[in-house]
Amino acid sequence: MDLDEIRNVDLNNIGSAPLWIKAPLLLLLMVVIIGAGYYFDTSNQQADLQQLQAQEQQLRSQFAVKARRAANLAVYEKQLAEMKRSFGKMLQQLPNKTEIPALLVDISETALSSGLTIDLFRPDPEKKEGFYAIKPISISARGTYPEIALFASKIAALPRIVTLGDISLKPVAKSNQLSMRVTARTYRYLPNRGTSR
Numbered sequence: 001m002d003l004d005e006i007r008n009v010d011l012n013n014i015g016s017a018p019l020w021i022k023a024p025l026l027l028l029l030m031v032v033i034i035g036a037g038y039y040f041d042t043s044n045q046q047a048d049l050q051q052l053q054a055q056e057q058q059l060r061s062q063f064a065v066k067a068r069r070a071a072n073l074a075v076y077e078k079q080l081a082e083m084k085r086s087f088g089k090m091l092q093q094l095p096n097k098t099e100i101p102a103l104l105v106d107i108s109e110t111a112l113s114s115g116l117t118i119d120l121f122r123p124d125p126e127k128k129e130g131f132y133a134i135k136p137i138s139i140s141a142r143g144t145y146p147e148i149a150l151f152a153s154k155i156a157a158l159p160r161i162v163t164l165g166d167i168s169l170k171p172v173a174k175s176n177q178l179s180m181r182v183t184a185r186t187y188r189y190l191p192n193r194g195t196s197r
Contacts, residue, residue: 100135100188103160107137107184110158114151116143116180128190137184142177155184162186 069076104123111118120140127134143151148169155162168181 100186103158103162103186104137106158106160107139107155107162107186110154111139111141111151114143114154115147116141116151126188131190133188133190135186135188137186139180139182139184141180141182142172143180144177148178148180160186 108118108121111121118139118141120138122138124136124138127136141148141151152164155164163185164182165185166181166183170179171177172179
């Protein structure tokens with residue numbers, strides 16, 4: 001292993017070189033081939049693998065969510081059926097267009113039977129809100145606190161849904177009465193937005 005042997009190596013016929021020269025060259029060639037293979041092929045495959053692994057995790061999460069939903073499908077269907085029954089019952093508490101005049105009479109009679117003196121009872125124009133309409137009734141009345149409380153209690157007990165809002169109470173001078181201004185609201189289902197009544 002001397003310098004003359006290295007100088008005498010024929011690069012066109014490297015196979016005739018001594019083993020101690022061929023071995024490092026073969027090792028270097030092997031490292032270059034493996035490095036090039038990794039750079040041009042394996043690194044792209046690793047990037048694809050990482051992307052596919054991330055996609056797999058996302059799909060597993062989606063599958064877990066869908067599996068939970070599928071497992072609870074019977075419960076959801078039962079809840080939906082119960083909600084439909086409840087909705088039907090609530091719809092029955094909403095007056096239809098032909099029942100509004102009778103309901104107005106019921107509200108007026110409730111005020112009178114509670115002992116209130118009615119100063120104003122004015123049905124206002126109907127307002128449409130989505131699948132229902134609101135029929136406001138402006139009421140101005142006088143009575144004692146127990147009579148006003150009785151009126152509110154009787155309104156709550158009506159078979160149809162009626163709410164009281166915008167309540168204003170003021171004492172009437174030189175009496176034990178209160179002056180009440182209130183807006184009673186009843187609601188009507190609009191049949192063209194869902195199940196007709």
